[in-house]
Amino acid sequence: MVNLGTPLGEFFGLALRMTHQDAPEPDSPQQGNNDGEGASRPWSPLPLLYASAAVHVGAAAAALARPHVWPWALGAVAANHLSVAAAGLWPRSQLLGPNWSRLPAHSGVAAGVAITIDDGPDPDVTPQVLSQLAEHRAHATFFCVGVRVERYSDLAREIVSRGHHIENHSHRHRHNFSLLGPGGMAAEISRAQDSILQVTGSRPQFFRAPAGLRNPFLDPILARLQLRLASWTRRGFDTVNANADTVYRRLANSLQDGDILLLHDGNAARSSNGKPVILEVLPRLLDALAAKRLRPVTLRSAL
């Protein structure tokens, strides 16, 4: 258990103080006998959070010692809040905690590229994605939404039975996820964790925030739940861009060993012929990997 009882300053107007009640321990009866079980990652504040605490203390001290400087002190605090918020709006940022935007160099996975597929399972799209992956003998990482795993439980089990991995993409994929406090954020993550474990028998080891947006509360929650944050090296914006050529080029441009690529089977945009964009992009992407002698691997294989 990570002790987060020490206030570290205020972010978004909320004290960064987490209690046991804010973030309940997952108590699934199945936990403990699954792959990847281990101790919580020790959590300690990152330099940005120490700097933020120093700005707050310094601003308060300056305003007390020399009251006429209060506008400058207030400005410093406001600028600090903006910088922390900006870090949370930058999905590939490392400023708010460890974040896989590439496969780690020491992973031992040589010539590997991780294809990650978000927002499913989707009863129309996911089975076709699974067929395309099987045709290429490829494995992928599916960042699934908890409520969809519960609703399409057979499909979730099929994903795992075919050798792919399902990871945690929150329970409801709330669009205001990055604005949640520690209690709400922990509930979203731990409920998905429990649902995916109960449906598939496999405990997620990675988390990806909805739209990649987060705030400083996230990293201590992930540490306690033994989850690693994963973003991506490149994404195709395939929920909003219906042009398969454009999506493909964004992903396949300068493919390299260690890339993490993002596509969507849930919320997939439809191309001009009505086909989900991922189904037009994925076979071309897998061919491009093969041509460069790069292997499609899962994130877990790089642990």
Ligand SMILES: [Zn+2]
């Ligand atoms: Zn998503």
